[in-house]
Amino acid sequence: MTAAALRASFRAAATGVLAVGAGLAAGQLVAAVRDPATAPILAVGSTVIDHTPTALKDWAIRQFGTHDKLVLLSSIAVAVLALAVTSGLIATRSLTAGIAAQATMLAVAGYAVLTRPFATVTDLAPTAAAGAVSILVLLALHRIDRPPSDRRSPQQEARAGVGRxxxxxxxxxxxxxxxxxxxGADRLAARRSAIDVRLPEAADPAPPLPRGIDRLVPGVTPLRTPNGTFYRVDTELTVPAVDASDWSLRIDGDVENPYSLSYSELLGRPLVERNITITCVSNEIGGGxxxxxxxxxxxxxxLLAAARVKDPGRPDLQVLSTSTDGFTISTPLEALTDDRDAxxxxxxxxxxxxxxxxxxxxLVTPGLYGMLGCTKWVTRLTVTTYAARKAYWTQRGWTTTGEIKPTARIDVPRSFASVQRGRVLIGGTAWAQRRGVVRVQVSVDNGPWEDASMGPDVNIDYWRQWYFVWADAAAGQHSVRARVVYGHDQLQTSKRAGVFPNGSSGVEERFFVVR
Structure with missing residues (x-):
């Protein structure tokens, strides 16, 4: 291929990329005004998530953690880039075919938008804007970059230079x-995301949290997790920008008195505060x-008492909670109506x-993994049976009970860390929701189990910090294990299990080096 041909191919590829990029920006801008989730790439990404096998999802969470969504979007972006380059190259041979290639990409995005729960035809506006802009830019750049004939006069050469x-x-x-x-889309989305709400004080406030041991043992997780560092695992590629004034909660299903609550009506009810630790079912042993x-x-x-559940003693009753985008979670009715203070x-x-x-x-439901009791952006609570309705994760083979398994996590030293010989601090956190952490035991180099010093005991639904002082650590490679004793002196199981289908189990072991 000649240098001129290479330059022409590069310009053709750039034409496709610029056209698609401009279209996506336009779609993103329109979506930011309406609903960010209707942006073409986000709609496609959400559809990919819904159709991804459970095993692959678990692998992505293990490998990429909270960056799994970024990896997915990056992968989609790379695919779109390749298709954009292809459309630009095709357009040099047939402009109609190049336009058709871009239209096919937009058709896929439009299909993804319309197959989202609660989708309406108006949700296609961002995709339509993306299509119009991308095709117009493709036409304009193609017109400017028309390839000159092989045999050119000096005047044609001059015009070609001007064209370039x-x-x-x-x-x-x-x-x-x-x-x-x-x-602009990012700024509009940020403006929409601003929260201007003043919460009423709780009529039944939680006891103030005591001082934790994280100031004494550097590296141990704080007793209270700050909002900004609290873990986030969900299926949303973009955070829903729900307007509180438009939000309402519907409680219906097998109830005698179905009703709805606005946000202001919800805040007008007596509020309580509770200190609760929640855990994701995707959490591996030692995970964050x-x-x-x-x-x-x-x-x-x-809330459910006001709806008056029909025959509440039936063992197969669940509450199917629905998020703003149609995502559903299945919670045993008992867990939302007993004394655990969900x-x-x-x-x-x-x-x-x-x-x-x-x-x-x-929702925040003590004792149940998030996939069963912590629906975010919830808009509906439907009392029904497990046979009648299956939630998002239930359809994918996960458990319908999902009690959080007691575990002790080692926070320090980090895996394969290098520490000074002599006095070594080992510390971490442990949880056993609904049963309570009694103590934590530590074993160094597979030696005898010894009791650790414990941090404050907040309540049975909250985690506890712990630490252990290894007074005379010799140089070399060492290991440490930790297990929790909970409830009525019950021991955490040592049986290893993966996260699917009802949460991981096993004793964490870490290796580190003393120098």
């Missing part, structure tokens, strides 16, 4: 407008998908719920 300069100028304008579109916070909200048993939370650590953690409202 025009192409560079037009490409720069297109790239600038694309960047401006994405920046657990967090302790003070939650403020309304007791779910009071709440529909509106506040977290003294502030309104952050959007990333469920604003305006979310």
């Amino acid at each position: 300069r025009d192409f560079v100028l037009a490409s720069g304008v297109s790239a600038t407008m694309t960047a401006a579109g994405f920046v 998908y657990a967090g302790g916070a003070t939650w403020r909200g309304v007791l779910t048993r009071d 709440i529909l939370a509106v506040g977290m650590n003294g502030a309104p719920l952050p959007r990333s953690h469920g604003f305006p409202a979310r």
